[in-house]
Amino acid sequence: MTRVRFAPAPTGFLHIGGARTYIFNWLFARQQGGKVVLRIDDTDVERSTKEAIKSIISGLLFLELPWDETYYQSGAREFHDKGAERLLVTGAAYRDFTPPRVDPSSTEKQVSPWLANPGMRELSGEESRRRAEAGEPFVLRFRVPRESGRILEFQDMIFGSQSRAIEDIEDFALCRSDGSPTYHLASCVDDVELEISHVIRGQDHLTNTFKHILLFEALDFNPPTFGHLPLLLGPDGSKLSKRKHGPVVSLTTYRDRGFLGHGLVNYLSLLGWSAKDDREIFTLDELLETFSISGIQRGNAVVTFDESDDQNWADPKALWVNGQHLRTIDVEDLAHYIEKHLLAEDMWNPDFVGEGRDRMIATVDMLRTRYVTLRDFIEKGAAYFSDEFAIEEKARKNLDKGDARTLLHELAKRFKSYDEDTFNEDNVEKEVRGLAAERGVKPGLIINASRAALTGQSVGPSAFWIFIALGLEHVIKRLEQA
């Protein structure tokens, strides 16, 4: 049985690199008919927060790729303790009483690689126990058998055959001085506990994998199959991170700014993976059909975004992919997503249910070809859903041209004799063009002024269509107020 896990540390929001890892895990597992476990790696009590867990889960829900089980590492402490105990008893681990390094994050160059603290591996079992019982703090370290001169090897699903000399691996920590397990210990023990068959994670763990293999062996378990994904880099070329790149890379930002869950899934899946043909747009089903680990390449991918640019706050390609989804998904579904945003903005109008439903759907359908996010319906499309909308500078200019306002008022007067049946696109066009001919002005003058009066914008769908979309009542009101 294929079982994969996605294991974020709840030390902040989940960024889109993590989301991509989740997507690839999910796709792989689902193709195999396997299970997906969400494992919250909250062993670092200092930095883990409840809010982060909430943010991660809500971000993941937004992707609409459901997982099967949720597991909290903090609730599995007894397994970790048992593992640590076992490693200590068998001699695979030892206590290190060396005080912590003063400034572990210091940038000073290391002259030679650190492998172990002097004197600690050689401590006799008795002395080690005595000092521990006396209350002297220690970290538990893995005793890497460097003297074996072994070359460690494994087959990575993505990077292929990997090897590393055991003598280059340092005695990594298994438990902190407060007794809590580190990532390496907890992760491996839990992978065993959860019967994980495939570990698919970021390439930043590629070198750690050798440590993990050593750990699995010492614990007497067969290591799972590993696959490492190329990393996502920010515009500056460094590994995507919440600290460095900020909330623009947060999964929840994409949700809040109006991405479609599967639109983002599509874009993210294209980073490091391709179908080997020219296709770029995939529904979830198509992705499920097409995705393959062998289509993943090994180079890191740069995500370009510009926080200060309203148009390109996300990667332009991400926006484009989302736009493609926006205009191809079922319009009813789309309307449903838009409703949520309207509700959130207090722009919800009860007319959108019942009789007005069809009108709303038709509006959404017309607007979707020129928008790329759900937010656009709220911002650029305000006039279609609400009577409160701003009038743009360019639109005002269109209204100020010639006798535009007078003509619009005349138009309003004429539409008063219309009813629901006669008020259709053809008749409106005839009326508008007729008025233009009558007064000897270009039709464009009235047309563009109409759009300005009706929507507050100089750009948008066909003006004749807008008349119908808004309905007779609103049209007359807005024309009169022009």
Added chain:
RNA sequence: GGCGCUAUCGUCUAAGGGUUAGGACAGGGCCCUCUCAAGGCUCAAAUCCGGGUUCGAAUCCCGGUAGCGCUACCA
């Protein structure tokens, strides 16, 4: 510094010994047109450098360089 990984248009990528090095986004132009989009057509844009191997190298090998990652009592 040590170890590991990677290297094709600005960005995401295809081509795994023989192609005018293909596609997509973004950019330019044209068509369409009541505006803006969408859509269609089109232009510009790349094999990191140096050596091999080979009739032939983006592709295989070696060396350099660059980038990224790891080198924590973070994950």
